[in-house]
Amino acid sequence: MHIVDRRLNPGGKSLVNRQRFLRRAKALVQQAVRDSLKDRSIKELEQEGEVSIARDEVHEPTFRRAPSGGDRDYILPGNREYLQGDEIERPPSGAAGTGGYQGDGEDEFRFVLSREEFLDLFLEDLELPELAKKRLATAEVQGVRQAGYATSGSPSALSIGRTMRNSLSRRIALGRPRSAEMLRLEEEIAQLEALPGDHADEIAKLREELERLERRRKLISYIDPIDLRYRRFEPTPRPISQAVMFCLMDVSGSMTEHMKDLAKSFYALLHLFLKRCYRHVEVVFIRHTDRAEEVDEETFFYSRETGGTLVSTALEKMLQVMKDRYSPVDWNIYVAQASDGDNMPSDTARTIALMTGEILPAAQYVAYLEVGREEDPMMAMGGPLARASDLWRAYGQIEEADGKFVMRKVHHRREIYPVFRELFARRGMAERGQKA
Amino acid sequence: MTTTLADKPLYEGSDWTFDTIQRIYDTVERVAAEELGLDTYPNQIEVITAEQMLDAYSATGMPLLYNHWSFGKQFLVNEMLYRKGQRGLAYELVINSDPCINYIMEENSATMQTLVIAHAAFGHNHFFKNNYLFQQWTDAEGILDYLEFAKRYIASCEERHGQLQVERLLDACHALSHQGVHRYPRASARDLKAELARENQRHAQREREYNDLWRTLPKRRAKKAEPASERALALNLPQENILYFLEKSAPRLAPWQREILRITRVLAQYFYPQGQTKVMNEGAACYVHYRIMTALHERGHITEGAFLEFLTSHTNVVSQPMFDSGRYGGLNPYWVGYNMMQDIARVCTAPTEEDRAWFPDIAGGGDVEGTLKHIWANYRDESFISQFLSPRLMRSWRMFKVADREKDEALRVDAIHDERGYREIRRALARQYDVSWQEPDIQIVDVDLAGDRKLVLEHYVTNGVQLAEKDAVRVVQHLADLWGYEVTLNEVDNDSRSALREHKARPRESGPRLADG
Numbered sequence: 012m013h014i015v016d017r018r019l020n021p022g023g024k025s026l027v028n029r030q031r032f033l034r035r036a037k038a039l040v041q042q043a044v045r046d047s048l049k050d051r052s053i054k055e056l057e058q059e060g061e062v063s064i065a066r067d068e069v070h071e072p073t074f075r076r077a078p079s080g081g082d083r084d085y086i087l088p089g090n091r092e093y094l095q096g097d098e099i100e101r102p103p104s105g106a107a108g109t110g111g112y113q114g115d116g117e118d119e120f121r122f123v124l125s126r127e128e129f130l131d132l133f134l135e136d137l138e139l140p141e142l143a144k145k146r147l148a149t150a151e152v153q154g155v156r157q158a159g160y161a162t163s164g165s166p167s168a169l170s171i172g173r174t175m176r177n178s179l180s181r182r183i184a185l186g187r188p189r190s191a192e193m194l195r196l197e198e199e200i201a202q203l204e205a206l207p208g209d210h211a212d213e214i215a216k217l218r219e220e221l222e223r224l225e226r227r228r229k230l231i232s233y234i235d236p237i238d239l240r241y242r243r244f245e246p247t248p249r250p251i252s253q254a255v256m257f258c259l260m261d262v263s264g265s266m267t268e269h270m271k272d273l274a275k276s277f278y279a280l281l282h283l284f285l286k287r288c289y290r291h292v293e294v295v296f297i298r299h300t301d302r303a304e305e306v307d308e309e310t311f312f313y314s315r316e317t318g319g320t321l322v323s324t325a326l327e328k329m330l331q332v333m334k335d336r337y338s339p340v341d342w343n344i345y346v347a348q349a350s351d352g353d354n355m356p357s358d359t360a361r362t363i364a365l366m367t368g369e370i371l372p373a374a375q376y377v378a379y380l381e382v383g384r385e386e387d388p389m390m391a392m393g394g395p396l397a398r399a400s401d402l403w404r405a406y407g408q409i410e411e412a413d414g415k416f417v418m419r420k421v422h423h424r425r426e427i428y429p430v431f432r433e434l435f436a437r438r439g440m441a442e443r444g445q446k447a
Numbered sequence: 448m449t450t451t452l453a454d455k456p457l458y459e460g461s462d463w464t465f466d467t468i469q470r471i472y473d474t475v476e477r478v479a480a481e482e483l484g485l486d487t488y489p490n491q492i493e494v495i496t497a498e499q500m501l502d503a504y505s506a507t508g509m510p511l512l513y514n515h516w517s518f519g520k521q522f523l524v525n526e527m528l529y530r531k532g533q534r535g536l537a538y539e540l541v542i543n544s545d546p547c548i549n550y551i552m553e554e555n556s557a558t559m560q561t562l563v564i565a566h567a568a569f570g571h572n573h574f575f576k577n578n579y580l581f582q583q584w585t586d587a588e589g590i591l592d593y594l595e596f597a598k599r600y601i602a603s604c605e606e607r608h609g610q611l612q613v614e615r616l617l618d619a620c621h622a623l624s625h626q627g628v629h630r631y632p633r634a635s636a637r638d639l640k641a642e643l644a645r646e647n648q649r650h651a652q653r654e655r656e657y658n659d660l661w662r663t664l665p666k667r668r669a670k671k672a673e674p675a676s677e678r679a680l681a682l683n684l685p686q687e688n689i690l691y692f693l694e695k696s697a698p699r700l701a702p703w704q705r706e707i708l709r710i711t712r713v714l715a716q717y718f719y720p721q722g723q724t725k726v727m728n729e730g731a732a733c734y735v736h737y738r739i740m741t742a743l744h745e746r747g748h749i750t751e752g753a754f755l756e757f758l759t760s761h762t763n764v765v766s767q768p769m770f771d772s773g774r775y776g777g778l779n780p781y782w783v784g785y786n787m788m789q790d791i792a793r794v795c796t797a798p799t800e801e802d803r804a805w806f807p808d809i810a811g812g813g814d815v816e817g818t819l820k821h822i823w824a825n826y827r828d829e830s831f832i833s834q835f836l837s838p839r840l841m842r843s844w845r846m847f848k849v850a851d852r853e854k855d856e857a858l859r860v861d862a863i864h865d866e867r868g869y870r871e872i873r874r875a876l877a878r879q880y881d882v883s884w885q886e887p888d889i890q891i892v893d894v895d896l897a898g899d900r901k902l903v904l905e906h907y908v909t910n911g912v913q914l915a916e917k918d919a920v921r922v923v924q925h926l927a928d929l930w931g932y933e934v935t936l937n938e939v940d941n942d943s944r945s946a947l948r949e950h951k952a953r954p955r956e957s958g959p960r961l962a963d964g
Contacts, residue, residue, distance in 0.1 A: 074906075076914065081853055086847075086875055
C-alpha cells in the first residue's frame, strides 16, 4: 500500500475547462457581468461574485425520457394510511412529489466568477486597450526596503563592508597577530641564521614565538561566521496615501436610467483606477437638484428627485464635506461629475467661480461627464445641430485654461474609456501626487 | 472467535499523520482479512485538498481526463454548491483501477480516515475486483493508461484541427454517450492497452493501401436500391450502440473523428457498470465499513468517542427520509443497499419461517460472508433487488407502489406492504434499477447507403413515455452532424407499433458545431 501526499500538487487542474466554459458562454457571461454591475456597489466591483446565466444555453442534451406523461410507477417508503386501491389526487405538476426538485433554480445557471475573471470581462466590455487592462487587473507589487542588517541571509545579500568592519574590530580586540609582525619575526630569524656564531637559543625562542603567533592566527580567523552581516530587506507598504473621490450627479427628472448607468460605469472605473494608485480610497456621493445632499450609494443611483438644477449647490456641498473631513493636505482629491448638462443660466457664473477658484486648486483631477441618451441623432452626427448644453459651454472655458480638468460627452458604454485615457496619460501626475 | 484487546487505540483525538494512516490501514487490512476475507486490488491512498476534490468531481472522478467545457461547467456547479454550504464534499473518491486509487480528504478526522479506508479501500475495492459486470466491461489495469492516451490524443487533435472543431465533435459525442455502450457482451472483452497499437496498425494499413489511381476509375452506374432487409444484414442493423455504428459506418467522418468517437464510447462503456450497481456497490461498502469499524471497536483499536463519531456519520449516510417528510428526493442507494446486506446476513443466521419460504437457498445457511461475497460477485442492482428484497424489509420500510396512469384522473395505490403486494413492489422496484428500462430504447433501424443515405432511428416507447422533446431535437441535430446526411428519429409505440412523433434533422455546414453558433 502506498500513501501519496497530493496536497502539494499544483492546483487549478480544472482551470482550463473553466476557461473553456467561460469562453463558450462568453456573450452570456458578459451580459451577466454587466447586469450584476447594477447590483454591485462601486467599491465591490473588484470582488469575486456570483453571476447567473440562462441554463438553456449551456445545457447538454441527451436522449432521455420525458419527465412527465405516459404511465409510470413509483415505489415510495413510509406508507401510513394507504391501502391497496386507494386513490390519491394528482399533485399539481411541478409542485410536489417528483416535481418538487425542479424549482426556480432550473432555468438559471448560477456560478461564482473569480476576481480576475470578473475584472477581465468587465474591462473588456469597456473596450480598454490591453495595457490599461493589465494595469488594472494585476495586483500591485509591494515594495521592499532595506531595514538594517541581519546575521543570516542569502549570500547575495552579504554586506561586505559591514562584514569586514566586524572582522577588523574583532581581530583588533582579540589581538590577532598581523602578517607584518609574522614577517618581521621570520626576517629576524633569517638574519640570525645568517649571522655567524651560535644564536641557537635566540632562534629557538623566536621560532617558538612564531609558532605561538601562527597558532593564534589559526584560532582567530580572518573572517569568522560571527562577522557576517547581511543586508536585511523587509516588505514595505507603499507610503500611506489616501484619496477621496467625489461623485457628483444631477438627479433631476431628466436623467434617465441609461444615463445613470453610464455614470455608474464611469465611477466604477475611476474607483478601480484610484485603488491601484492609492492605498486607501474613499468615495463620497453627492447628488443634487436645486439643492445638494450627501447620500449613500443606494440612494445616489436609485432614488428619484424632482426639482430644478443648480450645479453650484453640489460644488458647495462638496467643498463643505472637503473642509469637514478631507483636507487637501492629507487627501488626494478626485472629482467626477455626471450630468445631462442642464443648469440654470443664472447659476453658471457661480459654478465657474467655485470650480476654478476653489475646487481645481485643491483637486488632482476633475472629470465632467456629460451623459446622453443612447441614440441621440443630434449627438450621433456631431454636427452643428448638436447644441452644446449650458454646463458644457460653461466648463468649456475651464478646460482650455486648466489641464486638470477633462470633459467628455458619453452616449454609450464604449465611449467611457476615452475619458479615461486622459487619466492614464496623467498617471505620472497621480503618482507624484501620492508621493507628496 | 477469540478477540484480544489492543493495548492502545490506534489514535486519540481527531488529528492524524501519515504514520497514523499507515497504522490504521494495516490494522484495517488485518481485520478485513480475518473478519471478511476480502479479495482486493492493491491500494494506493492519496491525500488531497478540498480544491483537488472539486477538481476530481468535475472530471467524473477520473484523475486525468481530456479537456472540455462541460467539465468546467461541472466544476462551477460543484464549487457553487460547496461554497454555499448546500452540499458537502465526499469524504473519499475511489477509482476502479489496478492499483485501486483512493482519494481521501485532508480535513477528515482520524476516525473519518479509518471509515473511508474501510469503506473505499476494502468495500468498493472488493466489489470492483469481483463483480461480474466490472470484470466483463472494464479493464482496471488499463484504464489509467487509456485515459492518458485519450487526453494526449484529443490534445493533439486540438492542435491539428483546432479547438473549436474538436469541441463541437465532443459535444455531439457527449450527447450520444448514453447510446454509446454495448449492453450485451458480443465480441471478446476489449483490451484497452492494445487499442493504441491497433489504431496505429489501422493507420499504417490505410497508408499502405492508399493509391491515387483509385480516384481515376470510372464510376459505376448506381445500383438499384437494395431491399431493407439485406442492407440491415450487411450493416448489422438494428443497432442500439449509435456511437459504435457511427464510428464504423458514418460516411463523412475523418479518421481522427472516428477515433474520438471511439474514445467517448470506451469511456461510456467503462462507466456503464457503475450505473447498474450503485445500490449494491454502496451497500457492500457500507456493510464492510460497518463490520470493520465494529470489529476495531471491539478489539480496542478505536476509542469509544471515535466509535460514536463513526456511528453518527454512518447514520447520516444511510438515512432515508420518508416520502411525505418534505425532504424526500428518491431512494438513497446507501440506505437500500446497506439494509439489504444486513438483512441477508440476518436471513443467513437467524431466519424466520417467512424467510425460509422466500429464500430457501440461503436461509439458515450460516455462512454470511460467503453468501454476501457470492451475491456481490454475481448480481447487479436489478437482479439483486428482485431476488433478495425480503418482505420483512418492505414491511419495515412501509413501502407502497403508486401507479400514475395517463388516462386516469387520480394516482392509484397499486400495492402496499402486505401479502398481496410484496411481489408486485419488489418487481416494480427492481425495474426502477434496470438501466435498460430507465434508458430509452433507441435503435438504428435503416440506412440506405446507396440512395439518399438517410439514417432512420426508432425509439420504442414503453408505457407512453416519450423522449424529452427539446433535448431530443438537439441530440438528433448532433446525430445528423455526425452522420453527415439527413436523420430521422421516429417514436413508435412498443405495443401498437403506431408512430407517435418524428424528429428530423439535416446536418449543419462543416460538421458538428455549436448549438447556436
